[in-house]
Amino acid sequence: MGYPENVLARDEHVVLHRHPHWKRLLGPALVLLVATALAAFGAGWVNQTDWDVNAKRIIFGVIAALWLVLVGWLSIWPFLTWWTTHFVITDRRVMFRHGLLTRSGIDIPLARINSVEFKHGVLDRMLRTGTLIIESASQDPLEFYDIPRVEQVHSLLYHEVFDTLDSEESPS
Template sequence: MAYPDDLLVEDEQVVVHRHPHWKMLVVPVVVLLLVVGVASFLAAVVSAQSWALWAWLGLAVAGLALVGRFTVFPVLRWRTTHFVVTDRRVLVREGVLTRQGMDIPLRRISSVQIRQSLLERLLGAGTLVVEADSDESLEFDDVPGVRQVHAVLYNEVGQ
């Protein structure tokens, strides 16, 4: 999904656009598989009972609720979270029903750092730490290709 161009100012160009790393989707997919597996097993167990229709209905409602809460919502949240570097600023937008965001002009950035655990290094993800003119540092977790993003952002800040 391309970043909405209507949020950019005139002549502003997107340099990097990322969603959080796909590792955030591992737990939702595991939950989906577990819910489907357990619900299918339980549906087969109660199929010989006279009240099987009610049990199936209950399993369907419970399964849909679990999948909605622990799979659909996290996937939508992942899909609607954007980390964008333009030639003028760093933007972060997130939210499904309500949106929140932050913009940092490149001229206010004083340093850019990355942090990666061993697993994050293997997956190519990491945390990007941006320090602005204020003494506060901002951390962006689960940035895919964090080394490339760091290099691009460092290059953009240095111009």
């Protein structure tokens, strides 16, 4: 899925577009599996009882409602939040957008970036992800968590900043 072109300036080109790393979806996927297994077990147990048909229907409805609330809140919502989180590098700026109902974001012009760092622990290194830290001229450092292939992104962003500074300093 490409980043929407309507947020780009004229002649601005996307160099990199990433969602957070898929590791953010492991917990929601586990919740989906466990909640589904428990709901199926509960429905199977209720089905084996000698209860009245109407009582069984009510209990099936309660099980389905609980499953829907759990899965919606702990699986679907985190997935949609992941899907609507964008880390974008263009030839002019770094953009970060997130949020499903309430959107927020930040843009950092490449010319204003002072330093770019990354950090990742052992698990992050195995999963090829990490935290990207961008320090700009007027702000405290900004940390962007769970950036896939953070070392490549770091290198790419460094080169984009360097190219931007070179093009501003050299006479046209």
